[in-house]
Amino acid sequence: MAAENLLLRIYDVLRSAFGHRGWWPADTPFEVMMGAVLTQNTNWANVEKAVGNLTQAGLLSATGLSEAGEDEIQRLIRPAGYYRQKTARLRRLAGLVLEVCGPDDASLEGLRALPLEDLHEKLTSLKGIGHETAASILLYALAKPVFVVDAYTVRVMARHQLIEPGISYADLQAYFEDRLPTDVELFKDFHAQLVEVGKRYCKSRRPLCSSCPLHPLLGDPIEPDEYL
DNA sequence: TGCCAGGCCGGGT
């Protein structure tokens, strides 16, 4: 079932190669939200340690993060790096959850009921929540149809000359959202597929391997030097 | 052993 749309053909190829990715790996939407902060410029394995520490300490909740001591949270999330900044960011997010959802609403239903524009504004107005973290929370924690763009997205698309390397976040996000059906499950898995192909075949400043599953569809990629 | 990882902020140009 070859799609007529280039992005959908790319998705089909990746999906066939890697299978459904099952993103975002977490037990609750609240955990997704906190993971979105912890994973900022950080290896996922380190994030898992931090999440595990918070869970074991019984602090992975809006009240837990709000009421625990600053230094205790810092100690627990230290493996995820930037632990001083991230502690403040987690607590700001926890404050928003408490305010909108009330205590211990790990489902975030109260937030999800708000209009998308309001949510985007509330999230990005928090210090430490930028465009990408906000998009990740909106899509993976709140099931809103927002396409998540990250460094891998830019790398994979730029190396195949499908976009300009210097494209802005908003423009690249619009590029996907304008060309794809508005489908939350598609957005979730497509972003995960782009991360997967990026991790395997499109590491920063290394040539793209010709065994990349996108090679037959998109042809020879350009070298990293040509856009880095 | 340096480089990199599922970024963001604040200050400078």
Added chain:
DNA sequence: ACCCGGCATGGC
């Protein structure tokens, strides 16, 4: 409107 240094740990 961009560009840059700083933030921090752990794995390859």
